[in-house]
Amino acid sequence: LRDVFNEFERKQRDFYFIKGNHDAASLSLHKFLYEEFADHNLNGRIVTVGNSGVRVAGLGGVFRGRIWFPQSASSASTINFRSPADLLKSTPRHERVENGLPLKHRETIFPSQVEHLSLQGSADVLVTHEAPSTNFNGFFALDKLANDLGVSLIVHGHHHTSNEAILNHKIAVKSLALAEAWSSKCPEKEE
Numbered sequence: 001l002r003d004v005f006n007e008f009e010r011k012q013r014d015f016y017f018i019k020g021n022h023d024a025a026s027l028s029l030h031k032f033l034y035e036e037f038a039d040h041n042l043n044g045r046i047v048t049v050g051n052s053g054v055r056v057a058g059l060g061g062v063f064r065g066r067i068w069f070p071q072s073a074s075s076a077s078t079i080n081f082r083s084p085a086d087l088l089k090s091t092p093r094h095e096r097v098e099n100g101l102p103l104k105h106r107e108t109i110f111p112s113q114v115e116h117l118s119l120q121g122s123a124d125v126l127v128t129h130e131a132p133s134t135n136f137n138g139f140f141a142l143d144k145l146a147n148d149l150g151v152s153l154i155v156h157g158h159h160h161t162s163n164e165a166i167l168n169h170k171i172a173v174k175s176l177a178l179a180e181a182w183s184s185k186c187p188e189k190e191e
Contacts, residue, residue, distance in 0.1 A: 005037055014049055016042035019060030020129050021158065024103040034106075042127060044113050046120050046149075057123035057149055061109040062130055062158070063139055068111050070141035071133075083112035114141055118148040128156045134165035134173045146171055155182075 008015045017033070017040060024030045034041060042058030049056050063069050067087065070076035081087040087110075088101055095102050109130065126146050131138035132154055146154050146167065154173045162177040176182055 018043045018058045019107045021062045024106040046123050055123040056125045058127045060129045061107045123149040125153045126151045129158045131156045
């Protein structure tokens with residue numbers, strides 16, 4: 001992967017990634033992705049890609065019941081830890097990794113991260129690891145985030161199935177299968 005990333009950089013190609021649920025399997029992998037290639041991490045931010053002006057928002061990671069599991073509107077309000085800092089305060093020192101969160105929770109989605117992303121303005125596309133509610137295992141919080149950002153397309157992975165759906169009669173949803181490559185015309189920007 002380092003060779004691929006370095007080749008993209010050498011050719012001055014834009015590339016971005018988001019967190020998955022195996023990206024903190026080891027400290028070395030976590031450092032590779034989130035320190036060595038931090039500029040390409042789309043998680044929690046919006047970037048304008050290509051010459052078309054398309055704005056892409058990214059939210060990687062997974063929801064965990066111990067933190068927040070917003071699969072429905074009612075469960076969205078049940079928050080055990082609002083931010084990584086809140087969890088770190090209650091994490092015993094012996095469970096911390098390099099005085100930070102345990103690796104598992106470095107790929108956890110916290111309410112503060114979703115809130116921060118929703119306040120960054122509008123986007124055309126939302127790229128997530130978890131699925132919105134169009135998937136049986138999807139999350140209401142992602143529906144709300146997509147609406148808050150005003151996106152016309154959500155692209156997600158994690159469930160390893162290729163599928164297309166429509167959310168709220170207006171947002172296209174593309175689920176990617178395991179290792180699926182997919183290309184689509186970006187949503188047209190209004191002048």
